Amino acid sequence: IRVSSMNDRDETTATISDQRERCRQVIEARGGIVGLELDARDESGWTSVDSKPFRTALERVRSGQTSGFAISYSDRLARNVRALGRYFDELEDAGANVLFADKPDLDYRTPDGRMATTLDGMMAERKYLTDKTRGESIARKYILEYGVANSCPYGYQRNGQTLPDRHEKVLVPAETAPVVKRIFTMRADSHSWTEIVDALEADG
Numbered sequence: 624i625r626v627s628s629m630n631d632r633d634e635t636t637a638t639i640s641d642q643r644e645r646c647r648q649v650i651e652a653r654g655g656i657v658g659l660e661l662d663a664r665d666e667s668g669w670t671s672v673d674s675k676p677f678r679t680a681l682e683r684v685r686s687g688q689t690s691g692f693a694i695s696y697s698d699r700l701a702r703n704v705r706a707l708g709r710y711f712d713e714l715e716d717a718g719a720n721v722l723f724a725d726k727p728d729l730d731y732r733t734p735d736g737r738m739a740t741t742l743d744g745m746m747a748e749r750k751y752l753t754d755k756t757r758g759e760s761i762a763r764k765y766i767l768e769y770g771v772a773n774s775c776p777y778g779y780q781r782n783g784q785t786l787p788d789r790h791e792k793v794l795v796p797a798e799t800a801p802v803v804k805r806i807f808t809m810r811a812d813s814h815s816w817t818e819i820v821d822a823l824e825a826d827g
Contacts, residue, residue, distance in 0.1 A: 625663035625671060625699050639664070642695035645724035650693050653722060658689050668702025668751055672710035681710075684719040691720030697729070697743045702751035704744035711740060765792060778803030 624642045643660065650657050661676040671677055683689045691714075694700050701707040714721060715732050723729050730736045762773045772794055775781060780797040782789050789795070802823065809819045 624660060624695070625666055625668070625676075637696055637699060642699075645695035646693040646722075649722045649724040649727055652727065655690075655693075655722075659683070661692070668699070668747060670703070670706075671701050672703070672706045677710070681713055681717060681719070684714070684717045690718075691722065693722040693724060695724045697723045697726055697740065698747040700747075701744060702747040704741060704748045707744040708741065711737075765790075 624639055624646070626637060626639055626642070639662075647657055661680055663671060663674060663676040666674045666676065680689075680692045684691060701710065711731055721731050726739070729739055731740045766773065775794060778797060778800045779794040782791050782793045782795045784791070785795050786793075806819055806823075809822065810816075814822075
């Protein structure tokens, strides 16, 4: 089960419960038993096949703990077609069965299955790269035109309506800003990072 998290909010599509149910259905339809659920929450589709959950799935097949795994949507396995092809080769060498809830008759090992999974990977990668390029373009625009940082570091918050004459997304000091000033002051006074951490933790 792979799901992205956006600002601590799970995706509204392909939710965990949706994926769990779809996987259960396709496993039981093939006469299988649901085993270990592998949670790939926050794993990027670009690097997913090398993440711990995906490597665990492969190793469980290699060790004989399972005959394979199920995935709810074929285009959610990975968004990097080159890495995905390598992963399918590893799965095939291990004798893994892979069930796709949205394509229950698909066998990734057949000629047609190889083509279908590669095309799914290509389309998923294209969407990933398109979204990434668009996101980077928007970020550059905000940085260049409005001085808006792409992320909000500790000690700051988005302006919102705090300063009406500034863009709503520029960074302004948050209630934790004094802590940041304290860190800088202590470091300038030659305190070690450990001493700074100990002092902050002591004060809650």
